[in-house]
Amino acid sequence: MENLILTKKKVLQINEDTFILIFEEDPDFSPGQFVMMETPALVRKPFILGRWMGKTAISVKIRGKGTKYLVFEATQIRCHLPLGNPFVPPNERGMAIVSTASITMASMLNEIYGVEVLVGSRTPLVMKTPFETVVGDNAFEERIKKLDYEWYLISGSIEMEKKAWNILKKRKTEIFLALEEYMGCGIGACKSCAIQTKYGIKHVCTDGPIFRGDELCW
Ligand code: FES
Numbered sequence: 451m452e453n454l455i456l457t458k459k460k461v462l463q464i465n466e467d468t469f470i471l472i473f474e475e476d477p478d479f480s481p482g483q484f485v486m487m488e489t490p491a492l493v494r495k496p497f498i499l500g501r502w503m504g505k506t507a508i509s510v511k512i513r514g515k516g517t518k519y520l521v522f523e524a525t526q527i528r529c530h531l532p533l534g535n536p537f538v539p540p541n542e543r544g545m546a547i548v549s550t551a552s553i554t555m556a557s558m559l560n561e562i563y564g565v566e567v568l569v570g571s572r573t574p575l576v577m578k579t580p581f582e583t584v585v586g587d588n589a590f591e592e593r594i595k596k597l598d599y600e601w602y603l604i605s606g607s608i609e610m611e612k613k614a615w616n617i618l619k620k621r622k623t624e625i626f627l628a629l630e631e632y633m634g635c636g637i638g639a640c641k642s643c644a645i646q647t648k649y650g651i652k653h654v655c656t657d658g659p660i661f662r663g664d665e666l667c668w
Pocket residue numbers: 632633634635636637638639640641642643644653654655656
């Protein structure tokens with residue numbers, strides 16, 4: 451893990467409340483890994499790392515003061531990265547089903563491994579992306595029912611992940627879930643990210659953030 455400063459190069463709005471932050475620097479990381487970013491109150495926030503327009507990028511959903519600061523005010527951000535374990539997709543044809551808050555991670559998987567991407571958004575996108583997008587819960591659920599892939603990676607809010615999981619779990623496919631929403635410190639110190647799995651307690655920051663669906667107690 452490295453402590454470094456990331457310099458914001460560009461901010462793009464994706465939908466009503468989510469933005470892509472593109473950075474000048476190009477640190478080393480793999481898809482699935484995340485960064486902890488410091489905000490003025492010294493609260494660290496986790497974001498799954500990714501790429502956009504060939505540069506290091508994260509997606510940030512506005513949730514409060516810290517995320518507003520990162521999107522609208524910060525120019526240079528103190529960061530700790532890369533954290534967590536890389537995700538290496540299976541060889542078969544698979545799909546990343548993501549919310550706009552994970553679109554940069556999905557973009558990196560697409561860039562490196564050719565993984566197909568489906569984006570689910572509650573509100574219409576205000577920018578063009580190269581990925582299929584469905585807007586609204588009903589359209590999202592209907593689209594998920596029609597998918598036919600060998601594996602899926604689902605990354606978004608817990609509600610969105612559970613919706614997709616409940617539809618896809620009945621099939622004989624591999625399902626992976628990204629759980630970065632659970633994290634506090636990101637480095638194994640606070641234990642706030644402990645989850646019960648079928649194989650005992652695991653920590654999202656050090657054992658994840660991506661888990662096989664069949665090991666979770668959902
Ligand atoms: S987030 Fe603190 S131990 Fe995992």
